[in-house]
Amino acid sequence: MDQIIQTLIIGLANGLIFALVALGYTLVYGIIELINFAHGDVFMIGSLIAFALIAPPSVGGFGVFELTTATPLPLMIVGILITLAITMALTAGLNAGIERVAYRPLRHAPKLAPLIAAIGMSFVLQNVGVVMAGSNQRTIENPFPTTNLLSYIGITDITLTVSQVFVAVVTIPLLFALSWFVGTTKQGRAMRATAQDPAAAGLMGVDINRTIAITFLIGGGLAGAAGVVQILYNNVTVWDLGFRFGLIAFTAAVLGGIGNMRGAVLGAMILGLVASFSDRYVSANWTQAIVFGVLVVIMVFKPTGLLGQQLADRA
Amino acid sequence: MSTATKAIGTGPGAWFGHIGDSLVAMQRGYRTALRRRRGRTLALTLIILLGLAYPVLHQQFLAEFGRNVFPLPLPDDTVMTFMTIFAIMAVGLNIVVGFAGLLDLGYVAFYAIGAYVAAFLASPHWAALGINLTFMGHVGPGAQGVHIPFWFILVIAVVVVATFGALLGAPTLRLRGDYLAIVTLGFGEIVPLVFKNLSSLTLSVNLGPINIVLENVNITGGVQGINPIDPPYLPFLDIVFGARSGPLAVYLGIFLLAVTVLVARNLQYSRIGRAWMAIREDETAAQMMGVNTVRTKLLAFALGASFAGIAGAFQASYLGATTSDFFNFSTSILVLIMVILGGIGNIWGVIVGAITLTYVNATLLPYLGQRVQDSALPLPNPAQYNFLVYGIILLAMMRFRPQGFLPDRQREAELSVHGLAEADAAMGVPVELDNVSVAPHGQEEVGPDSRAAETTDEARDL
Numbered sequence: 001m002d003q004i005i006q007t008l009i010i011g012l013a014n015g016l017i018f019a020l021v022a023l024g025y026t027l028v029y030g031i032i033e034l035i036n037f038a039h040g041d042v043f044m045i046g047s048l049i050a051f052a053l054i055a056p057p058s059v060g061g062f063g064v065f066e067l068t069t070a071t072p073l074p075l076m077i078v079g080i081l082i083t084l085a086i087t088m089a090l091t092a093g094l095n096a097g098i099e100r101v102a103y104r105p106l107r108h109a110p111k112l113a114p115l116i117a118a119i120g121m122s123f124v125l126q127n128v129g130v131v132m133a134g135s136n137q138r139t140i141e142n143p144f145p146t147t148n149l150l151s152y153i154g155i156t157d158i159t160l161t162v163s164q165v166f167v168a169v170v171t172i173p174l175l176f177a178l179s180w181f182v183g184t185t186k187q188g189r190a191m192r193a194t195a196q197d198p199a200a201a202g203l204m205g206v207d208i209n210r211t212i213a214i215t216f217l218i219g220g221g222l223a224g225a226a227g228v229v230q231i232l233y234n235n236v237t238v239w240d241l242g243f244r245f246g247l248i249a250f251t252a253a254v255l256g257g258i259g260n261m262r263g264a265v266l267g268a269m270i271l272g273l274v275a276s277f278s279d280r281y282v283s284a285n286w287t288q289a290i291v292f293g294v295l296v297v298i299m300v301f302k303p304t305g306l307l308g309q310q311l312a313d314r315a
Numbered sequence: 316m317s318t319a320t321k322a323i324g325t326g327p328g329a330w331f332g333h334i335g336d337s338l339v340a341m342q343r344g345y346r347t348a349l350r351r352r353r354g355r356t357l358a359l360t361l362i363i364l365l366g367l368a369y370p371v372l373h374q375q376f377l378a379e380f381g382r383n384v385f386p387l388p389l390p391d392d393t394v395m396t397f398m399t400i401f402a403i404m405a406v407g408l409n410i411v412v413g414f415a416g417l418l419d420l421g422y423v424a425f426y427a428i429g430a431y432v433a434a435f436l437a438s439p440h441w442a443a444l445g446i447n448l449t450f451m452g453h454v455g456p457g458a459q460g461v462h463i464p465f466w467f468i469l470v471i472a473v474v475v476v477a478t479f480g481a482l483l484g485a486p487t488l489r490l491r492g493d494y495l496a497i498v499t500l501g502f503g504e505i506v507p508l509v510f511k512n513l514s515s516l517t518l519s520v521n522l523g524p525i526n527i528v529l530e531n532v533n534i535t536g537g538v539q540g541i542n543p544i545d546p547p548y549l550p551f552l553d554i555v556f557g558a559r560s561g562p563l564a565v566y567l568g569i570f571l572l573a574v575t576v577l578v579a580r581n582l583q584y585s586r587i588g589r590a591w592m593a594i595r596e597d598e599t600a601a602q603m604m605g606v607n608t609v610r611t612k613l614l615a616f617a618l619g620a621s622f623a624g625i626a627g628a629f630q631a632s633y634l635g636a637t638t639s640d641f642f643n644f645s646t647s648i649l650v651l652i653m654v655i656l657g658g659i660g661n662i663w664g665v666i667v668g669a670i671t672l673t674y675v676n677a678t679l680l681p682y683l684g685q686r687v688q689d690s691a692l693p694l695p696n697p698a699q700y701n702f703l704v705y706g707i708i709l710l711a712m713m714r715f716r717p718q719g720f721l722p723d724r725q726r727e728a729e730l731s732v733h734g735l736a737e738a739d740a741a742m743g744v745p746v747e748l749d750n751v752s753v754a755p756h757g758q759e760e761v762g763p764d765s766r767a768a769e770t771t772d773e774a775r776d777l
Contacts, residue, residue, distance in 0.1 A: 102710055112418060113713045116655060119648060120709025127703035289508045292501035299498045300486040
């Protein structure tokens with residue numbers, strides 16, 4: 001029982017990081033029906049930027065806001081917030097720039113063209129990653145104390161670490177902020193209108209190009225935040241991280257029903273749990289195969305995803 | 316041409332007759348081309364003859380020259396053999412992507428299956444389980460493990476891989492466009508993982524009287540893979556086509572490539588080829604015209620896959636070893652780039668794409684890298700950035716020449732017709748194209764029927 005709850009906690013923490021990346025896929029797919037292959041690599045670039053800012057020079061970072069176990073708490077909070085802000089701004093800009101350079105000129109091309117351009121962009125970004133940080137894994141020391149928070153309330157069999165709480169503290173407000181933005185603001189309404197029918201939205205005075213650019217900005221920002229969380233929680237990054245992670249996140253988006261934001265979060269949580277239970281009870285070697293197995297089964301039996309509706313035919 | 320467009324009969328006899336017909340048709344076509352466009356045809360013939368002579372020329376003179384006088388970026392035997400392997404795969408993927416318009420991002424799965432079929436059937440691997448079976452092989456009787464001649468393996472690989480193609484295709488082909496792409500991508504990741512992980516299987520199944528107990532059985536060799544695999548061997552002439560046989564292996568590759576090209580050309584101009592084209596252009600309309608879309612797509616998937624099976628079996632036998640590391644997403648994408656670069660839908664185009672890209676990847680970039688290293692200048696090593704080069708190639712191609720360098724004439728025409736419609740639509744002129752009308756602002760609308768509107772959407776896929 002304890003093991004199951006422990007696996008659950010690990011799965012939920014991983015699921016929250018997946019959710020941030022999956023939202024980027026689902027937002028973009030919802031609005032221009034493009035599988036943005038390069039999105040996982042934007043996340044990877046985000047984690048490398050965060051690594052450069054956080055890691056001390058001894059392990060290859062610049063240590064601008066050096067975070068170690070010795071950093072006092074207020075300084076750590078400020079450091080994390082500034083790192084988040086810088087990384088999110090950079091990846092948001094990067095993602096919007098990618099849209100401007102690679103996808104916008106192809107908006108009226110046959111549908112295969114932007115997908116292949118996205119794959120090309122993914123390769124380019126992976127090489128940027130190699131140039132930034134070399135081809136080996138980069139690791140940092142876990143800057144958070146490793147005390148078990150549950151031991152304060154008398155539970156010692158199950159571990160809840162500070163870093164797991166940190167994941168939730170960063171991720172959940174971002175999810176609510178996104179939900180608020182898309183659900184209530186004027187720009188959010190423009191996004192929903194464009195997703196529903198770009199031509200009609202255009203006729204109603206929505207600036208389509210601007211709306212799509214903002215969607216990419218948001219997706220990139222979320223990927224950057226996921227990158228920061230990744231480096232602080234898993235303490236590791238590498239140039240091809242984005243490919244593996246991106247595939248899982250995309251699977252999550254499809255599982256939930258692509259184009260549906262709540263679905264993406266739900267799918268990410270489910271896949272986080274599937275992955276952690278498979279790591280624990282099957283073998284980490286098989287996790288990736290199991291995740292894709294889930295994807296294939298979902299596609300075959302319910303191509304619209306768990307919460308998706310009429311999108312199957314459009315795909 | 317009329318002989319080649321005849322419907323395919325049934326049975327192997329009809330198939331061989333068909334290939335005979337098509338050889339005759341090719342001969343006739345060559346004579347016509349020679350009459351009409353003499354210069355171009357002669358130039359092409361010269362290029363092909365030079366290409367055929369090149370492996371021997373390289374072995375006899377050029378390699379020596381490169382070693383002793385001045386290093387040139389010339390492809391060696393291994394690179395040339397891989398050119399043929401990748402060309403076979405490009406021709407196969409072209410059937411799926413180019414003819415039928417199904418985007419397959421997991422083509423490497425079939426390549427891997429083909430390679431492992433060869434590994435299972437021509438190596439000492441199964442000796443560990445006490446399975447020994449040898450006949451007509453290069454290896455003498457009484458050898459450890461299973462040893463079946465390469466030529467049988469080729470046939471078995473085609474059958475096995477086509478079966479897997481159909482099995483993987485059957486549940487997914489209902490999906491359209493990029494959903495299919497992502498599921499094939501999933502398979503492309505799963506299959507090599509399975510080969511990598513099935514190195515110690517412990518299984519105990521008890522079904523009444525049947526009791527299967529496997530304990531720690533090594534099925535795929537895990538990370539080490541399987542070796543040594545017997546090389547292709549021609550019994551009566553006593554020729555071995557292995558990694559050390561120089562140009563001979565290249566010629567075997569060229570022979571296999573020629574066979575696949577012949578089959579692919581036959582398929583393209585057959586009834587089924589036209590059905591593929593119809594589905595690619597407009598699935599709903601094709602269905603209305605009586606094309607069994609599921610069966611046709613399944614055939615494209617299975618036949619396209621079987622080409623990768625040939626390539627995989629040849630590669631494993633040629634190298635004498637196989638590991639799962641060889642088969643990853645980037646290989647799938649590499650083959651896709653070959654198809655796109657050469658010209659989607661055009662067999663000769665994709666072969667040129669495959670040869671060019673293999674050359675750049677395996678000879679030119681390492682050569683430039685070596686030169687950079689020798690020069691000791693602070694320049695980046697180009698061999699390290701091959702995928703950067705591919706990425707930029709993909710981006711630039713999609714932007715400036717999405718039809719590839721040697722596009723299929725038909726597809727090019729389609730592209731330009733659509734381009735016309737788009738251009739007119741942008742000016743607000745509704746254009747009639749057969750049964751498709753394009754309303755202003757690129758928003759298609761055909762009558763009150765929503766399915767029709769969806770149809771035009773499909774027409775814009777691919």
